[in-house]
Amino acid sequence: EVYYTLYDKQEAVQVHVYQGEDPDALRNTEIGKFTVTGLSKVSANNPVTCRLDLDLNGMLKVTATERRTGLEKHIIIDNAMSRFEAEEMSAASRRLRVLFGDTDDRQPPSEDRGTVAEQDRQLDPTRTQAHAVVRRARDMLGDIPPEDQEEVVNLIERVHDALVSGQLDQAEGAANELEDIIFYLEEA
Incomplete structure (x- = not known):
């Protein structure tokens, strides 16, 4: 999934991870969040790609990558399937x-x-x-x-x-x- 910065020279984005089936994410359960800092100081609409990888053990790795520079931050959520x-x-x-x-x-x-x-x-x-x-x-x-x-x-x-x-x-x-x-x- 690709997201874009909202402001010129935006240096950080906060990534919230939700579990649930409702199309409105806020009606689901937040299972993790993290901040990506150090983004390029460029105009708005700087693409940031989020990738979710779930393994057979229920470990969910969420990776956010700034396309322009390759800057990458991630979080690993243990037991994502049964946590809540x-x-x-x-x-x-x-x-x-x-x-x-x-x-x-x-x-x-x-x-x-x-x-x-x-x-x-x-x-x-x-x-x-x-x-x-x-x-x-x-x-x-x-x-x-x-x-x-x-x-x-x-x-x-x-x-x-x-x-x-x-x-x-x-x-x-x-x-x-x-x-x-x-x-x-x-x-x-």
Whole structure:
């Protein structure tokens, strides 16, 4: 990824490293930061390239290089994949409680649409099947290995969101993915 300085004669840039899937980096978790100093005293738009290298041991090396001079600084983030696992699992658990009505944070259903469960009974078997898969996944969530929990939570959310918005094809697709994961986990 290439970034550019904002000011003429800018001598330093600060690099922030975030972990997460939200397109807005500030909604993700910051896992490291460092400053590159000694940049060339040139006009704005001096390119600085950032490279991220993740090895099999979960070590993330982030390197920032000034293209003009080759000046390079880096940071190594140990255990980048699981560093904030507890925080992420807590957030995922909160999202699930909200999805399934286990908290007071939920919005009441609109009068014209009813609850998703009521729609489920009124419409077609796709909804019933999707809800059954979500219930199975939710029931076994505590027994799922940490490396698979986030994917399961994300699929549960995708199924729920698709059902609420009436996108049955998407709900069915996400439910099938979730069912495949459940099958794999039950066989393991």
